Amino acid sequence: MVSCVYVETEIRQHPRTQRILKRLNNTPVVEIRHYGEVFNPRAQNFRLQKSNPALIIARKHKRQVLKTPKSYGIGGYHNYYFSHMLNCIYDCRYCFLQGMYRSAHQLVFINYEDFAAEISRVTAQHDGEPVWFFSGYDCDSLANEPLTRFVEYFVPVFARLDNSWMELRTKSTQIRQLLKLEPCPRVITAFSFTDQHSHRKLEHGVASIKKRIDAMQALVESGWPVGLRLDPIIYHHDYQAAFIQLLEQIFAVIEPTLLHSVSLGAFRLPKNNFKQVHRLFPDEALFAQNLALNNDIISYPLTLEQEMISFCEQQLLQWIPAEIYFPCNWHD
Amino acid sequence: MLVWVVALHCEAKPVIDHYGLKKSASHHAFDVYQKDNMHCIISGIGKTAVAAATAWIAGLNRHQGSIAWINLGTAGSSAHTLGTILSIFKISDSESDRNFYPVPIFDSALEPAHCLTLSQPSTDYQLDQIYDMEASAFFDAATRFSSAELVHCLKIISDTPAQKIGHDKARISELIGQHIVELASFAQSLEELNDQVARLEINQSDWEKILGCAHFTRTQQSRVSKSLRFLFSQQRQTRALIAEVTKLQSAELVIAHLENLCHQQTQTL
Numbered sequence: 001m002v003s004c005v006y007v008e009t010e011i012r013q014h015p016r017t018q019r020i021l022k023r024l025n026n027t028p029v030v031e032i033r034h035y036g037e038v039f040n041p042r043a044q045n046f047r048l049q050k051s052n053p054a055l056i057i058a059r060k061h062k063r064q065v066l067k068t069p070k071s072y073g074i075g076g077y078h079n080y081y082f083s084h085m086l087n088c089i090y091d092c093r094y095c096f097l098q099g100m101y102r103s104a105h106q107l108v109f110i111n112y113e114d115f116a117a118e119i120s121r122v123t124a125q126h127d128g129e130p131v132w133f134f135s136g137y138d139c140d141s142l143a144n145e146p147l148t149r150f151v152e153y154f155v156p157v158f159a160r161l162d163n164s165w166m167e168l169r170t171k172s173t174q175i176r177q178l179l180k181l182e183p184c185p186r187v188i189t190a191f192s193f194t195d196q197h198s199h200r201k202l203e204h205g206v207a208s209i210k211k212r213i214d215a216m217q218a219l220v221e222s223g224w225p226v227g228l229r230l231d232p233i234i235y236h237h238d239y240q241a242a243f244i245q246l247l248e249q250i251f252a253v254i255e256p257t258l259l260h261s262v263s264l265g266a267f268r269l270p271k272n273n274f275k276q277v278h279r280l281f282p283d284e285a286l287f288a289q290n291l292a293l294n295n296d297i298i299s300y301p302l303t304l305e306q307e308m309i310s311f312c313e314q315q316l317l318q319w320i321p322a323e324i325y326f327p328c329n330w331h332d
Numbered sequence: 333m334l335v336w337v338v339a340l341h342c343e344a345k346p347v348i349d350h351y352g353l354k355k356s357a358s359h360h361a362f363d364v365y366q367k368d369n370m371h372c373i374i375s376g377i378g379k380t381a382v383a384a385a386t387a388w389i390a391g392l393n394r395h396q397g398s399i400a401w402i403n404l405g406t407a408g409s410s411a412h413t414l415g416t417i418l419s420i421f422k423i424s425d426s427e428s429d430r431n432f433y434p435v436p437i438f439d440s441a442l443e444p445a446h447c448l449t450l451s452q453p454s455t456d457y458q459l460d461q462i463y464d465m466e467a468s469a470f471f472d473a474a475t476r477f478s479s480a481e482l483v484h485c486l487k488i489i490s491d492t493p494a495q496k497i498g499h500d501k502a503r504i505s506e507l508i509g510q511h512i513v514e515l516a517s518f519a520q521s522l523e524e525l526n527d528q529v530a531r532l533e534i535n536q537s538d539w540e541k542i543l544g545c546a547h548f549t550r551t552q553q554s555r556v557s558k559s560l561r562f563l564f565s566q567q568r569q570t571r572a573l574i575a576e577v578t579k580l581q582s583a584e585l586v587i588a589h590l591e592n593l594c595h596q597q598t599q600t601l
């Protein structure tokens with residue numbers, strides 16, 4: 001549920017807007033000129049807003065597709081991201097979106113056709129080489145599917161483009177729409193997990209680990225490629241045992257050789273995002289941990305981070321073949 | 333703390349009576365009524381007056397951890413009946429053409445409305461807007477001191493094409509007074525929200541005690557503040573912690589001690 005819906009006047013009559021408004025039919029609607037009027041003002045408190053965010057329906061006029069940061073990817077050479085949504089219905093305390101935007105309102109861009117045209121254009125630029133498009137950079141790709149119908153529109157777009165791959169990154173169990181569609185080998189649904197202790201403390205509103213594993217298995221059984229993202233690894237007194245337990249829980253259900261890809265990375269936030277988030281959540285233990293600045297990124301002190309990553313890698317590689325493992329090398 | 337900003341005394345009277353606010357003898361620029369953590373300031377009519385009053389009282393309370401604001405007043409409308417109470421979701425300023433959006437953060441039963449703030453009185457009402465003379469300037473001024481979630485405007489319809497209350501003070505008080513339960517409930521939710529923010533701040537006198545025990549650079553102050561804000565939030569005995577820290581004789585020792593306590597405390601997340 002959202003507290004209110006802000007709609008850009010220009011797209012008030014757009015069929016996708018109308019359908020969303022119909023779904024939220026008792027929610028107050030406020031017309032705005034441009035989403036920036038609501039999303040960008042300085043005097044906003046992300047933490048307070050997150051307790052009852054609004055929905056903003058807008059049009060993204062340009063820069064629909066952007067290059068990913070250097071370390072972002074799973075083995076591909078040409079990596080892009082596109083965001084039909086900014087912000088998320090979940091509330092993970094380590095999420096970089098908290099320090100990225102001033103507003104916690106969920107912003108949906110409904111001009112999917114413009115995104116699709118840009119994706120086709122970028123794909124064509126690469127002369128048949130594989131191109132990766134990541135859709136869960138600024139949001140959870142699937143969590144809002146009943147409202148956005150993102151998958152319903154974009155999976156067929158990628159099914160038509162021979163050399164394009166899309167990663168759907170999610171912590172949700174919203175797979176119903178995917179199950180209705182013909183599996184596309186170039187659309188990877190990547191599920192993120194942290195261990196049970198970190199999940200309970202830090203991932204507010206996120207479905208249980210078991211439910212997410214079940215959703216993953218349902219996709220595997222239907223022929224969809226799935227990925228596993230063990231990111232972020234969070235330090236706590238018992239992280240090693242908790243990580244082993246998480247792997248056992250996942251691989252008791254999921255056949256490791258059927259995974260498309262697996263990635264792993266320690267908790268990290270860009271320095272400026274960290275500053276913002278820490279200011280908002282001074283009471284959060286995660287941010288009062290022993291952390292260090294390295295290459296403009298705040299993460300664990302190097303020796304601790306290396307110890308954590310090498311322990312987790314060692315455990316992980318007992319389950320999966322090395323060819324599908326892609327560490328998050330943010331130090332490079 | 334919560335501040336009511338109201339143009340006229342007759343509009344403020346129901347709030348003053350309900351909370352038993354007392355007129356402050358020490359303030360002369362504006363009439364201020366107060367009790368405990370609540371203030372009500374009478375700004376006068378119009379944008380300049382309300383902006384001045386808002387900035388003035390914010391300055392007076394600059395040591396408060398966080399301030400929540402309600403602009404209470406009357407408005408004109410051609411779509412609502414006399415006495416309707418409305419919560420403003422959008423404010424437009426007729427002069428500057430700027431829009432402002434108070435954030436509807438907690439569930440309130442009050443009907444939402446779009447308010448157009450005019451510089452001159454007018455009765456040329458559009459159906460989808462209500463009309464006042466302060467909201468835009470109030471919101472613009474208050475959001476310089478508090479985040480938008482803590483700044484709200486509540487308006488009661490006093491003028492419609494069919495009925496005009498005009499300057500009938502008693503009738504204005506009556507129209508507003510009939511909504512005192514809703515107003516008080518809204519104010520309570522807002523105060524609770526504000527407490528969430530204020531709780532995270534370090535009390536000024538505690539902060540001064542800590543800073544008094546050694547010389548801290550700006551960066552060191554920021555590290556101390558982060559550690560303290562975390563430790564205070566973990567139900568640590570504030571007094572005992574301050575006593576521990578003020579025994580230490582250098583900024584480095586204070587920081588090391590506090591950060592060590594934080595690291596110990598965060599082993600289990």
Ligand code: SF4
Pocket residue numbers: 087088089090091092094095096097138139140170171
């Ligand atoms: S699910 Fe992902 S995008 Fe959503 S809050 Fe958690 S980390 Fe952020």
